[in-house]
Amino acid sequence: MATIIVNDNPIEAPEGAPLLEVLRRAGIYVPSLCYLEGLPPYGGCRMCLVEIEGARDLQLACTSRVSDGMVVRTDTPHVVDERRVVLSLILANHPDRCLTCHRVVKCRPGDTCLRDDLVSHRCVTCSRDYRCDLQTACDIVGMAGYEPWLDELRTYYRTEPPPADRANPFLEFDPQMCILCTRCVRACDEIRHTGAITLAERGWESRIAFGAGGAVHESNCDFCGACINVCPTATLMEKPNKWAASETEGWVPTACAYCSVGCTISLGVKRGRAVIVRPDPSNPVSDDQLCIRGRFHYDAVRDDDRLAEPLLRRDGELAAASWDEALEAATSRLAAIREEHRPEAIAFLGSPFATNEENYLLQKLARAVIGSNNVGSSGGAVIDAVGQSLRRAFGTEVLPADMSGLAKARTILVVADDLESSHNVACLRVKDAVVRNGARLIVVTPRWGELCDFAQVWLRPNPGQEAHVLAALAQALLQGERPAASLKESPLVGLEDLAKSKAPPLSADLTDLVSQAALTLAEAARQPPGERRIAIVYAVSHLGAQTAGTLTAAVANLAILCCGPDEAARSLFVLPPEVNVWGLQDMGVTPGLLPGYRPVEDEGARQEVEKAWSISPPSAAGLGFREALAASQEGRIRAMVVLGDNPLFVAPDKGWVKSCLSSLDFLMVIDSLLSDTARLAQVVLPDVGVFGKDGTYTSADRRILRLRSAVGPIGQARPAWRILSELGTALAQRLGLDGSAWQYASPAQVMDEIASLVPLYRQARYSELESGAQQAFADIQPAAAALQPLSLEPTAAGEGLVLTSNRTLYTSWEGATIHSPEADKLHREEFVEMNAADAAALGVEDGQEVVLANERGELTIRAKISDSVLPGSVFVPLYYDGGAVTALFGHEDALARVRIAVKAIA
Numbered sequence: 001m002a003t004i005i006v007n008d009n010p011i012e013a014p015e016g017a018p019l020l021e022v023l024r025r026a027g028i029y030v031p032s033l034c035y036l037e038g039l040p041p042y043g044g045c046r047m048c049l050v051e052i053e054g055a056r057d058l059q060l061a062c063t064s065r066v067s068d069g070m071v072v073r074t075d076t077p078h079v080v081d082e083r084r085v086v087l088s089l090i091l092a093n094h095p096d097r098c099l100t101c102h103r104v105v106k107c108r109p110g111d112t113c114l115r116d117d118l119v120s121h122r123c124v125t126c127s128r129d130y131r132c133d134l135q136t137a138c139d140i141v142g143m144a145g146y147e148p149w150l151d152e153l154r155t156y157y158r159t160e161p162p163p164a165d166r167a168n169p170f171l172e173f174d175p176q177m178c179i180l181c182t183r184c185v186r187a188c189d190e191i192r193h194t195g196a197i198t199l200a201e202r203g204w205e206s207r208i209a210f211g212a213g214g215a216v217h218e219s220n221c222d223f224c225g226a227c228i229n230v231c232p233t234a235t236l237m238e239k240p241n242k243w244a245a246s247e248t249e250g251w252v253p254t255a256c257a258y259c260s261v262g263c264t265i266s267l268g269v270k271r272g273r274a275v276i277v278r279p280d281p282s283n284p285v286s287d288d289q290l291c292i293r294g295r296f297h298y299d300a301v302r303d304d305d306r307l308a309e310p311l312l313r314r315d316g317e318l319a320a321a322s323w324d325e326a327l328e329a330a331t332s333r334l335a336a337i338r339e340e341h342r343p344e345a346i347a348f349l350g351s352p353f354a355t356n357e358e359n360y361l362l363q364k365l366a367r368a369v370i371g372s373n374n375v376g377s378s379g380g381a382v383i384d385a386v387g388q389s390l391r392r393a394f395g396t397e398v399l400p401a402d403m404s405g406l407a408k409a410r411t412i413l414v415v416a417d418d419l420e421s422s423h424n425v426a427c428l429r430v431k432d433a434v435v436r437n438g439a440r441l442i443v444v445t446p447r448w449g450e451l452c453d454f455a456q457v458w459l460r461p462n463p464g465q466e467a468h469v470l471a472a473l474a475q476a477l478l479q480g481e482r483p484a485a486s487l488k489e490s491p492l493v494g495l496e497d498l499a500k501s502k503a504p505p506l507s508a509d510l511t512d513l514v515s516q517a518a519l520t521l522a523e524a525a526r527q528p529p530g531e532r533r534i535a536i537v538y539a540v541s542h543l544g545a546q547t548a549g550t551l552t553a554a555v556a557n558l559a560i561l562c563c564g565p566d567e568a569a570r571s572l573f574v575l576p577p578e579v580n581v582w583g584l585q586d587m588g589v590t591p592g593l594l595p596g597y598r599p600v601e602d603e604g605a606r607q608e609v610e611k612a613w614s615i616s617p618p619s620a621a622g623l624g625f626r627e628a629l630a631a632s633q634e635g636r637i638r639a640m641v642v643l644g645d646n647p648l649f650v651a652p653d654k655g656w657v658k659s660c661l662s663s664l665d666f667l668m669v670i671d672s673l674l675s676d677t678a679r680l681a682q683v684v685l686p687d688v689g690v691f692g693k694d695g696t697y698t699s700a701d702r703r704i705l706r707l708r709s710a711v712g713p714i715g716q717a718r719p720a721w722r723i724l725s726e727l728g729t730a731l732a733q734r735l736g737l738d739g740s741a742w743q744y745a746s747p748a749q750v751m752d753e754i755a756s757l758v759p760l761y762r763q764a765r766y767s768e769l770e771s772g773a774q775q776a777f778a779d780i781q782p783a784a785a786a787l788q789p790l791s792l793e794p795t796a797a798g799e800g801l802v803l804t805s806n807r808t809l810y811t812s813w814e815g816a817t818i819h820s821p822e823a824d825k826l827h828r829e830e831f832v833e834m835n836a837a838d839a840a841a842l843g844v845e846d847g848q849e850v851v852l853a854n855e856r857g858e859l860t861i862r863a864k865i866s867d868s869v870l871p872g873s874v875f876v877p878l879y880y881d882g883g884a885v886t887a888l889f890g891h892e893d894a895l896a897r898v899r900i901a902v903k904a905i906a
């Protein structure tokens with residue numbers, strides 16, 4: 001440590017630390033308009049001048065390093081004068097607005113201004129007022145209202161201001177405000193690894209340009225918003241609520257709801273509405289980054305689109321009803337069906353979009369009140385298959401891998417359709433590892449995604465052959481030099497069976513690439529334990545349970561082979577698609593497992609649950625989603641209670657699903673939107689949106705994320721935990737049970753019950769979660785590590801093109817749920833992607849409408865010709881038109897086959 005003297009006060013700091021950061025941490029303000037913490041200094045704005053004893057001239061604090069005995073002054077008249085000179089040069093080409101307007105002495109905070117708005121800080125004619133680094137710098141060095149150019153013509157008035165770009169829905173670019181600090185350029189390049197912004201031209205012509213200099217939305221910008229965060233002026237601003245957000249009344253830390261990375265966000269609120277999102281760095285995985293979904297999807301649907309009152313079906317139509325009427329209808333119908341057809345005639349669907357507390361209450365309602373283990377979700381088959389493979393490998397599906405270490409990995413294998421789109425911030429951490437630490441990256445995917453450009457080896461199998469490639473990798477590792485020293489010491493369970501299993505042959509090109517990738521993995525695996533730093537990242541797709549199970553087994557095998565049995569589970573990152581898939585499983589929203597993975601058939605497990613519930617859950621195994629639907633066709637399932645799930649969006653074989661749901665005697669849906677599933681219901685109970693909820697989610701790396709209610713309910717909507725609590729009370733009383741056990745006062749109380757029942761959540765009481773996102777399961781280490789043989793068949797040939805579908809980046813889940821034409825505001829994902837060779841053979845032109853058809857249905861959509869997909873395959877975004885593509889998939893299938901024809905003109 002070094003001791004330096006700053007303005008006569010001693011400060012301890014690490015020798016060699018950047019002086020500017022040391023001063024900032026000591027609470028000493030030094031204007032610094034181009035500095036970005038964590039990146040090398042740029043030294044462009046010249047605002048951070050300080051006096052350092054012994055130096056001839058003033059020095060830049062951002063480029064100076066601390067050395068023991070250094071004497072620094074940050075506030076001498078000379079320093080302040082020089083900063084003013086620098087600022088006057090910057091301001092000579094900056095609009096007046098808040099700085100030099102002649103009314104500046106009249107418009108004081110608290111006044112009502114020309115815009116009939118309240119002046120918060122200074123002039124409100126700029127949307128950055130009160131949150132602008134340049135404005136703050138002017139204030140602090142005494143430049144507010146100060147005109148150093150009196151009687152001089154300023155550049156700003158002598159040049160035509162460049163036009164603002166307001167052509168996209170998310171980001172406004174107003175270059176007349178730009179001070180050329182290049183923070184945005186460096187953030188986009190060095191923090192996001194995107195490089196959508198450049199500093200174009202030279203000298204007086206210098207300017208910030210997106211892509212080739214055109215509109216922002218025509219560049220490769222993916223609207224993550226990182227540049228907006230770092231821009232010190234009003235040049236880069238969020239477009240939604242641009243003005244409202246300048247006067248945010250409060251910031252509420254909560255969680256993003258749009259994928260399982262589980263980024264922590266801070267929601268700016270004004271008059272009960274969310275108006276802006278910023279990253280909340282309390283989460284070590286997301287830190288100061290988000291993707292477009294976290295940043296902008298908070299207002300993807302309007303308040304008017306949300307359900308504001310309960311709905312009851314009357315004369316075939318859903319009509320508004322009071323809460324008393326709706327709860328009475330739900331209670332009496334469920335009680336009557338239970339009475340007439342037994343408890344097993346009622347099924348329950350939870351949701352990975354619902355909180356842990358809500359999913360817990362749902363399965364408790366099913367088991368403790370109705371007496372049925374028929375609990376599942378429409379995505380349950382895929383996740384159950386993943387869970388089973390993990391249990392076979394590690395004895396548990398709860399892995400200790402921690403994504404906050406992903407950026408430090410040295411060798412990374414990514415198995416994902418397109419990680420950039422499905423789990424954006426996890427993908428960013430992989431890119432960090434490659435760009436900053438030189439990690440070697442192997443990507444396995446048939447479809448191009450941005451991450452492929454960062455890979456040392458891109459293994460590109462045909463769709464459906466990903467597991468074949470992984471099996472070939474495992475074989476190459478086994479047949480080559482022994483990959484890890486530890487393998488000799490720790491005999492591997494299942495090694496013989498795996499070595500004997502055969503993988504279908506690959507093409508010669510792919511075989512060569514597999515050998516290259518195997519060499520990379522083997523080299524990493526030969527490092528001593530603790531230094532291997534291998535990460536295997538697998539993003540689970542929505543469709544195809546069997547494929548997901550096989551892929552999970554294949555990645556688990558590779559983790560064990562490369563990392564050894566002790567480190568494998570810590571190195572394997574299994575990322576489910578939606579935010580709370582793991583929470584859904586942990587809470588027992590599965591037909592065979594009670595909360596905490598207790599098997600329903602296990603008497604001891606049921607007794608443990610009985611202690612908490614004062615009632616024993618049923619012992620008979622229940623039905624999952626698909627089995628329940630099949631049983632509905634036979635009249636064995638008569639009613640379904642759906643919490644936030646929307647099978648008509650994501651479940652394959654949509655026609656069959658719809659006919660099953662329609663055949664139920666009673667369907668009840670709790671949701672904040674009138675989804676396609678809710679449209680079929682007899683009773684719809686309005687939930688609040690995710691940003692109106694208190695509760696928790698559990699992220700891909702089992703981090704418990706606290707959701708805090710930031711916005712008020714729309715109309716009479718109530719949070720689902722409360723709806724379930726009221727329904728539980730009413731049903732329990734109707735059935736002669738103890739209704740008082742269901743009167744929860746808050747989700748915190750529900751979590752207390754969960755914490756007492758589910759050992760994984762024992763540290764998840766709200767009082768312990770106050771510090772933000774936590775990895776509450778830090779003490780987990782699976783006891784077992786077993787290799788599994790894979791049963792792989794060659795992909796069946798068939799007619800037509802192979803269709804795949806998956807989550808994409810831009811389309812909002814909520815917007816898609818209500819089929820909003822604005823679900824993808826940028827209209828970047830409203831297409832079927834097809835290879836040029838197939839398009840030419842079929843006579844399809846780019847942008848033309850085509851019809852995809854097979855025996856299950858058809859879909860009309862525009863064609864986008866691209867080499868992102870292989871010849872013989874096409875891709876449709878899963879969220880397009882509320883999951884329209886799932887109509888073409890069979891219930892077990894990760895792939896479908898379709899005929900494609902140009903749409904005939906009527």
Ligand code: SF4
Binds near residue numbers: 098
């Ligand atoms: S960008 Fe900042 S300094 Fe410039 S007018 Fe706006 S608030 Fe004032």
Ligand code: SF4
Binds near residue numbers: 171187188192226228
């Ligand atoms: S929004 Fe993100 S991707 Fe777009 S220019 Fe800014 S930093 Fe780059």
Ligand code: SF4
Binds near residue numbers: 180208230232
């Ligand atoms: S747009 Fe903003 S961040 Fe980028 S150079 Fe201009 S002022 Fe700096």
Ligand code: SF4
Binds near residue numbers: 259261286
């Ligand atoms: S990566 Fe996932 S959790 Fe993070 S902001 Fe994007 S959608 Fe939200």
Ligand code: FES
Binds near residue numbers: 031043
């Ligand atoms: S912050 Fe030091 S030169 Fe800009």
